Amino acid sequence: MPQRRAVVAGSRTFPGAGLAPNPGSLIAQIEGIFESIVESIIRKEELTINFERLCFPGRSQKEATKFTRVLLILQLSHDALVSNEILTKRHIFYQNQELFGTQARVDELVDCLALTLGVGREDLNIVATSKGLVAGQATVHLKDGTSIDASYNRIGSSIPLSTTIASVNTSNIKWILVIEKDAVFRSLVSTEFWRTSAAGLGLLVTGKGYPDLLTWSFLHIVQRNNPNVPILVLVDYDPDGVNILRCYRWGLSRLPSPKYLKAHWIGIKARHVLESRNLQPVQSAPERITHQEQAYSSRGGDSAGDSISSISCREPSAQLSVRDRQLVRGTLRRIQAIITTDESSQEVAEMRYELQKMLMLGVKAEIQWLDDGGNLTGWLEQEIILCLGPE
Numbered sequence: 001m002p003q004r005r006a007v008v009a010g011s012r013t014f015p016g017a018g019l020a021p022n023p024g025s026l027i028a029q030i031e032g033i034f035e036s037i038v039e040s041i042i043r044k045e046e047l048t049i050n051f052e053r054l055c056f057p058g059r060s061q062k063e064a065t066k067f068t069r070v071l072l073i074l075q076l077s078h079d080a081l082v083s084n085e086i087l088t089k090r091h092i093f094y095q096n097q098e099l100f101g102t103q104a105r106v107d108e109l110v111d112c113l114a115l116t117l118g119v120g121r122e123d124l125n126i127v128a129t130s131k132g133l134v135a136g137q138a139t140v141h142l143k144d145g146t147s148i149d150a151s152y153n154r155i156g157s158s159i160p161l162s163t164t165i166a167s168v169n170t171s172n173i174k175w176i177l178v179i180e181k182d183a184v185f186r187s188l189v190s191t192e193f194w195r196t197s198a199a200g201l202g203l204l205v206t207g208k209g210y211p212d213l214l215t216w217s218f219l220h221i222v223q224r225n226n227p228n229v230p231i232l233v234l235v236d237y238d239p240d241g242v243n244i245l246r247c248y249r250w251g252l253s254r255l256p257s258p259k260y261l262k263a264h265w266i267g268i269k270a271r272h273v274l275e276s277r278n279l280q281p282v283q284s285a286p287e288r289i290t291h292q293e294q295a296y297s298s299r300g301g302d303s304a305g306d307s308i309s310s311i312s313c314r315e316p317s318a319q320l321s322v323r324d325r326q327l328v329r330g331t332l333r334r335i336q337a338i339i340t341t342d343e344s345s346q347e348v349a350e351m352r353y354e355l356q357k358m359l360m361l362g363v364k365a366e367i368q369w370l371d372d373g374g375n376l377t378g379w380l381e382q383e384i385i386l387c388l389g390p391e
Contacts, residue, residue, distance in 0.1 A: 132215030136194035136203035237268035
């Protein structure tokens with residue numbers, strides 16, 4: 001249970017964080033802060049919020065500005081809770097650009113404020129704009145009575161805010177595939193791989209790179225309701241891919257308390273690279289890289305018309321860069337710090353082995369590289385069936 005903190009205004013102490021995260025208690029906490037500040041103003045005392053011991057007017061202009069930013073976020077959160085509306089961090093920034101300066105400041109303050117109050121960011125009715133997509137045999141029922149049919153949209157449906165979800169019906173699926181690349185996700189959705197796969201009905205999910213909180217929370221809800229349906233993760237064979245896997249498996253640093261997903265890594269791994277007869281660990285020559293290829297190679301994906309077997313894709317097997325090697329070493333340090341159970345220790349050992357092997361081979365490979373023969377779906381079916389085991 002989170003420790004109880006105090007919000008201080010002048011000489012008065014107001015019990016703050018650690019209460020149950022429901023709208024009523026949060027509204028009471030925030031209003032208690034405001035009342036304390038008003039009393040301090042009446043008594044002509046210095047205003048203090050026990051959020052990194054912020055004061056107003058403070059010892060510097062920087063401290064006074066930060067106090068103002070925190071107070072504004074508290075006010076916006078209070079108004080959103082009272083009116084039962086949802087605010088996005090992007091909206092807060094664009095409505096107050098001069099005060100915050102950058103989007104990153106809003107993100108940091110909202111997350112830190114939620115942690116200080118002992119709640120999740122969503123409990124403040126402040127969320128990030130969702131970038132996650134879902135497609136497949138699932139129906140998401142929302143608390144307002146509406147529903148989202150994930151099988152209806154041929155480009156995937158946006159993942160909703162977890163606090164607006166009443167239930168998720170995934171009773172018929174046999175597997176969940178989380179895909180790093182948006183381009184691969186959209187190609188699989190366009191062929192309805194979730195429906196036509198020999199592995200049975202499934203669900204496709206992408207966080208378009210590193211997962212955001214909404215995508216991770218959605219997967220957590222689905223797994224909680226369907227603990228026997230495996231979550232399979234497909235990422236690039238590079239340091240970022242392994243880091244993305246780590247984020248899905250062991251949660252995000254922004255979570256108010258440690259939570260985990262039981263997820264299985266199906267690829268890409270060193271053995272897939274070594275088994276390929278066409279491996280050429282060389283960087284594409286600069287003169288051969290077109291503007292379209294550069295756009296495709298970015299982690300944000302490609303144009304909507306490109307397929308995963310497009311011959312215009314850049315060579316997906318390349319040498320590790322200096323940055324890649326530094327990132328591998330940093331990831332090795334992070335996974336070393338993971339507190340493991342008997343069940344997860346083998347996963348950590350596998351991640352460590354794969355990263356060390358990556359350094360030794362000196363190469364990386366994108367998911368598209370598996371489709372060199374034009375049959376990524378066939379490879380996926382084999383891997384998914386292998387993970388499912390005998391009926």
